[in-house]
Amino acid sequence: MTGRLNGKRIIITGAVANIGKEAAMSFVAEGACVVIGDRDESAGMAAAKELGDAVRFLKVDVSDEASVSALIEEGAEWLGGLDVLAQNAGVQFSGNIVDFDVARWDALFGVNVRAHFLGAKHAIPHLKASGKGSIINTSSLAGKRGGPGLAAYSASKGAVIAFTTALALELAPDNIRVNAICPGWVDTAFNRPAIDFMGGQSAQEAKIAALVPLGRQASSAEIAPLFVYLASDESSYMTAQSIGIDGGVYNS
Numbered sequence: 001m002t003g004r005l006n007g008k009r010i011i012i013t014g015a016v017a018n019i020g021k022e023a024a025m026s027f028v029a030e031g032a033c034v035v036i037g038d039r040d041e042s043a044g045m046a047a048a049k050e051l052g053d054a055v056r057f058l059k060v061d062v063s064d065e066a067s068v069s070a071l072i073e074e075g076a077e078w079l080g081g082l083d084v085l086a087q088n089a090g091v092q093f094s095g096n097i098v099d100f101d102v103a104r105w106d107a108l109f110g111v112n113v114r115a116h117f118l119g120a121k122h123a124i125p126h127l128k129a130s131g132k133g134s135i136i137n138t139s140s141l142a143g144k145r146g147g148p149g150l151a152a153y154s155a156s157k158g159a160v161i162a163f164t165t166a167l168a169l170e171l172a173p174d175n176i177r178v179n180a181i182c183p184g185w186v187d188t189a190f191n192r193p194a195i196d197f198m199g200g201q202s203a204q205e206a207k208i209a210a211l212v213p214l215g216r217q218a219s220s221a222e223i224a225p226l227f228v229y230l231a232s233d234e235s236s237y238m239t240a241q242s243i244g245i246d247g248g249v250y251n252s
Helices: 018-029 041-051 065-079 102-130 151-174 189-197 201-211 220-231
Strands: 009-013 033-038 055-059 084-087 133-138 176-183 242-245
Touching: 009 018, 009 065, 009 102, 018 033, 018 041, 018 220, 033 041, 033 065, 041 055, 055 065, 065 102, 084 102, 084 220, 102 133, 102 151, 102 176, 133 151, 133 220, 151 176, 151 242, 176 220, 220 242
Parallel strands: 009 033, 009 084, 033 055, 084 133, 133 176, 176 242
Antiparallel strands: none
16 A cells, blocks of 8 residues: 555445455555544454554444544544544335335435434544645446335435535635545445345346446445545545446446
8 A cells, every 4th residue: 555545534434244344454554543433343443453453443333423423533533633533334125115114214215314413413523624625425327327116215325415515605715625436336335225125146147147237236435435435535626526436337
């Protein structure tokens, strides 16, 4: 690694597994100090131990304002300030809308949308104090282009894209950039609800082979470099973007 994030102080949510953990590993490898927030305390402590002294774990419920506020305040204090907020916590539920449970709809918006608002709300004063900053939101290909069984999930991820665009314009005068990452199919356990809805692993793999121009899913390691880029000063002129990393699906 080349030290692209030397001196950067980063808080990332949803970083104990899958894309989030890979992003946190990449942040550390590039020289950042990182606070990882997640509701799974045992997995979070294990991840922090694995990643080393430049990482601290803080338990958080990203849908609860007091919990998010505590994460940001304690995290910024430990880091000595804040340069980057990466919001990766999310949930996925699939199903036909006529059969979709209202509680699941509310849970999708509580984590996938409300959490992005709460994180930004409490991080912005710290980013302003730093003189510049980057907020990285996690949306999805589903937020741009839905599919059968994904209407509720797509609605929540589409809201993240709209929030990202508007917030970027609001914060541009403060030199705080806001962008969203929109992964397509990624080979992680996070997609299990969608896989089950599609009829199982073999049916999902057949659909991906037919749908994705590159003919396969991504790995988490193929998504993490975009987090590094958006956290770094290399992306200093990029804001209000929702960047697809989907094997070509969106434009196919």
